[in-house]
Amino acid sequence: MTIEASSTATARRRLRLGMVGGGRGAFIGAVHRIAARLDDRYELVAGALSSDPERALASADDLLIAPDRAYADFADMARMEAARPDCIDVVAIVTPNHLHFPAARAFLAAGIHVICDKPMTRTVAEAEALADLVEKSGLVFVLTHNYTAYPMVRQAKSMVADGVLGKLRLVQVEYPQDWLTTAVEATGSKQAEWRVDPARSGAGGSLGDIGSHAFNLAEYISGLKVETLAADLECFVPGRTLDDNANILMRFAGGAKGMLWCSQVAPGNANALKIRLYGEKGGLEWQQESPNTLLHTPFGEPPRLITRSGPGANAAAAHATRVPSGHPEGYLEGFAQVYADAAELISARLDKRAPDPAALGVPTVHDGVRGVRFIDAAVRSGRANAGWTIV
Numbered sequence: 001m002t003i004e005a006s007s008t009a010t011a012r013r014r015l016r017l018g019m020v021g022g023g024r025g026a027f028i029g030a031v032h033r034i035a036a037r038l039d040d041r042y043e044l045v046a047g048a049l050s051s052d053p054e055r056a057l058a059s060a061d062d063l064l065i066a067p068d069r070a071y072a073d074f075a076d077m078a079r080m081e082a083a084r085p086d087c088i089d090v091v092a093i094v095t096p097n098h099l100h101f102p103a104a105r106a107f108l109a110a111g112i113h114v115i116c117d118k119p120m121t122r123t124v125a126e127a128e129a130l131a132d133l134v135e136k137s138g139l140v141f142v143l144t145h146n147y148t149a150y151p152m153v154r155q156a157k158s159m160v161a162d163g164v165l166g167k168l169r170l171v172q173v174e175y176p177q178d179w180l181t182t183a184v185e186a187t188g189s190k191q192a193e194w195r196v197d198p199a200r201s202g203a204g205g206s207l208g209d210i211g212s213h214a215f216n217l218a219e220y221i222s223g224l225k226v227e228t229l230a231a232d233l234e235c236f237v238p239g240r241t242l243d244d245n246a247n248i249l250m251r252f253a254g255g256a257k258g259m260l261w262c263s264q265v266a267p268g269n270a271n272a273l274k275i276r277l278y279g280e281k282g283g284l285e286w287q288q289e290s291p292n293t294l295l296h297t298p299f300g301e302p303p304r305l306i307t308r309s310g311p312g313a314n315a316a317a318a319h320a321t322r323v324p325s326g327h328p329e330g331y332l333e334g335f336a337q338v339y340a341d342a343a344e345l346i347s348a349r350l351d352k353r354a355p356d357p358a359a360l361g362v363p364t365v366h367d368g369v370r371g372v373r374f375i376d377a378a379v380r381s382g383r384a385n386a387g388w389t390i391v
Helices: 027-038 053-062 074-082 097-109 124-137 151-161 190-195 206-222 315-319 331-351 357-361 365-383
Strands: 015-020 042-048 090-093 113-116 141-143 168-176 226-234 245-252 257-263 274-279 282-287 290-298 304-307
Touching: 015 027, 015 074, 015 331, 027 042, 027 331, 042 053, 042 074, 074 097, 090 097, 097 113, 097 124, 113 331, 124 365, 141 331, 141 365, 151 206, 151 274, 151 282, 151 290, 151 315, 168 206, 168 245, 206 226, 206 245, 206 257, 206 274, 206 365, 226 365, 245 365, 315 357, 331 357
Parallel strands: 015 042, 015 090, 090 113, 113 141, 168 257
Antiparallel strands: 168 274, 226 245, 245 257, 274 282, 282 290, 290 304
């Protein structure tokens, strides 16, 4: 099946979206569906919404998906959708981590574009195999590192690239939470239960769940690649086999140094993602829980607070902005921007035109490979008593 065969019309219609995972009881599936609807670029028409066939069909009924497009298995969905004249254009994969690779592989083989949750796969071998499949297919693959799509994050990346900070010296990023401070996985919490299971989560606990976001943000804004790291990993809650806290030193290509802290056992923290970058000419600071502002501190000058749609905001921020100045914008809109950029890339393929260059900032399969290599390197470093390890 060719790329063009997945559609019989131009992009002057909503893209037909399918979803794998995200059924009843799943948190992130609803977030993806809201994000896809926010800019009115998609229509959810098919799904394999649970690994439990009964729940999958019931979930599809909840979402008004037609019975003949409600599937009990993602492999059947990929095969049967590819055979339809109104085949889905793109699938969103929002399952636990162990299903990301086989599901993405199935839909790529069927000629269907993919939007996938992070971390992309459980192992480096899977990540590299998936990147190879994407390259050979020529299809769009977007990874939902949603924090890269916040207006002030896009602004920060643009400012660093433009040399506003000069040569970067320091990158400090942290993502603490507190929801796993106790053994909540033993209480029946579905969200906690799979995240602490190596068979479904992979080798990283907090590393994979939130550390991957912090790592991605550090490389995304800085434009630099981490070459080596030294990781001190800990499982503080008795009985866990995956890390719930990580302190990591990082060395970037070009000489910059960094620190990354991720924790899910830090009481008083909900989603306190924060990044600070310092160069020869000044610094930048951004906090996810106050996402509409960016602190710029030029060396030897008063600090400057840049707001999302106020004085000092640039074109990169404007591209990712939806609501008027003074109104808060954040998590759902960040997810929506990833979906909007993905829609632009896919629509450009369908229309046989070049995409809007602003949409090219969306995370790709190569960012996914970097994230999985980070998790792998951190786990290996932790096992070597925080020895320096190549990413």
